[in-house]
Every structure is written in structure tokens, then in C-alpha cells.
Amino acid sequence: GENVEQHPSTLSVQEGDSAVIKCTYSDSASNYFPWYKQELGKRPQLIIDIRSNVGEKKDQRIAVTLNKTAKHFSLHITETQPEDSAVYFCAARRGTGGENKLTFGTGTQLKVEL
Amino acid sequence: IAGITQAPTSQILAAGRRMTLRCTQDMRHNAMYWYRQDLGLGLRLIHYSNTAGTTGKGEVPDGYSVSRANTDDFPLTLASAVPSQTSVYFCASSAFTGGDTGELFFGEGSRLTVL
Numbered sequence: 001g002e003n004v005e006q007h008p009s010t011l012s013v014q015e016g017d018s019a020v021i022k023c024t025y026s027d028s029a030s031n032y033f034p035w036y037k038q039e040l041g042k043r044p045q046l047i048i049d050i051r052s053n054v055g056e057k058k059d060q061r062i063a064v065t066l067n068k069t070a071k072h073f074s075l076h077i078t079e080t081q082p083e084d085s086a087v088y089f090c091a092a093r094r095g096t097g098g099e100n101k102l103t104f105g106t107g108t109q110l111k112v113e114l
Numbered sequence: 115i116a117g118i119t120q121a122p123t124s125q126i127l128a129a130g131r132r133m134t135l136r137c138t139q140d141m142r143h144n145a146m147y148w149y150r151q152d153l154g155l156g157l158r159l160i161h162y163s164n165t166a167g168t169t170g171k172g173e174v175p176d177g178y179s180v181s182r183a184n185t186d187d188f189p190l191t192l193a194s195a196v197p198s199q200t201s202v203y204f205c206a207s208s209a210f211t212g213g214d215t216g217e218l219f220f221g222e223g224s225r226l227t228v229l
Contacts, residue, residue: 001173006156009154034217034218036218043204043220043221043222043223044157044204044218044220045220046217046218049217089156089157101159101162101170101172102147102159102218103159103173104149104156104157104158105156106154106155106156107156107157
């Protein structure tokens with residue numbers, strides 16, 4: 001099955017700096033890669049996603065890049081703010097066979113310090 | 115407010131007892147899922163259902179069972195709880211179309227402690 005590795009497990013940045021979280025996946029058939037944000041005590045929520053026919057996607061201060069050859073994808077947050085502090089999860093989904101199973105990474109605790 | 119509801123919010127359970135976590139959604143999503151969240155291990159899929167009447171196993175299905183009698187409800191049952199099942203359980207749903215995973219909408223979570 002799919003295996004998703006996520007690094008780093010914790011990340012501290014100064015407010016205004018950029019943050020980068022990286023994930024690798026094992027199944028070359030995976031073609032959908034979402035990122036979820038989970039604030040303390042809350043439910044995970046989708047913040048951005050990318051499909052394998054696209055190399056990069058941006059939404060205001062967040063962007064995701066995908067390298068299918070190397071089987072890795074990254075989340076970039078620019079101009080970080082205190083409200084960006086949360087746990088971020090990457091995930092991957094195999095695209096064929098009717099299966100609908102997202103495999104999540106182990107999460108990155110991002111702390112934005114004032 | 116439309117969404118996905120889980121019950122109970124938290125529960126302490128003696129080992130060996132049977133427990134059912136309830137999950138109901140009113141978004142008419144065809145796909146539903148159960149994940150468990152453990153520190154350092156992220157979100158791991160227990161069971162899923164692409165449509166009413168069908169279910170499938172995820173990464174960690176042992177000790178758990180599910181049913182999907184209708185579109186809205188997807189209960190998770192622990193037949194005989196063990197301490198390793200202490201976790202936070204999230205139910206989720208999505209509008210899966212067969213070729214494209216829709217956004218997963220998560221419930222608030224159910225914190226289960228097995229003693």
C-alpha cells in the first residue's frame with residue numbers, strides 16, 4: 001500500500017518568515033495530494049490540494065509543489081502569521097481502481113513565534 | 115448547520131466492553147471514513163465506505179467493524195475494547211465520484227480512553 005513520510009515533525013519560525021514542509025510517497029500511481037491543517041483541539045480541514053497533472057498551485061500565502069519523478073511534494077507558507085500555528089498533514093491517494101483511500105503523513109507541528 | 119456529527123465527544127471505557135461510535139452526515143456525501151489519530155502517527159484509516167451498502171478495510175482495521183445501512187450513518191464498533199484502542203477517532207465524509215476524491219469533511223472527533 002501507499003506510504004507517506006512527512007518532515008519535519010516540528011517546525012518553529014519567526015512571524016513573517018517562510019515555512020516549508022516536505023512529504024514523500026511510495027506509490028507511483030498516486031495522483032492526488034491534499035494538505036490538511038488542524039488547529040489545537042479542532043478537526044482537520046483542507047487548505048490546498050494538487051493533482052499529478054500540475055506541478056505547482058498557489059492560494060494566497062500558501063503553495064504546494066509536486067515532483068512526480070522524485071515522488072515528493074511540499075507545502076510552502078510565506079509571511080507566516082500566528083494563526084498559521086497548527087499541525088499540518090500531507091496525504092496521497094491512488095488514482096485508479098475505484099479505491100478512495102487517503103494515506104496521511106504523520107504531521108508537522110508548526111509554531112509561529114512573535 | 116450542515117455537516118458531520120459524531121457522538122460521544124469523549125468516553126472512558128473498561129477493557130473488554132463493547133462500544134459504538136456514531137457518525138451522521140447531512141451533506142448527502144456518498145463516501146464516509148473512520149480515522150484514528152495518535153500522537154506521532156498522524157491519521158490512520160480504519161474503515162471506509164464508498165457508498166451505502168459497501169465497506170472496505172483501511173490501514174488498521176483489526177478490532178473494529180463498520181456498517182453502512184444508509185447514506186447518512188456510518189457507525190464504528192469496537193467489539194471488545196483494548197487499551198491500545200485509546201485514541202481520538204475522526205469520522206469524515208466526501209463526495210467521491212469514482213475518479214476523483216472530493217474534500218474530506220471531518221467531524222469534531224471522539225476521544226476514547228480504554229482502561
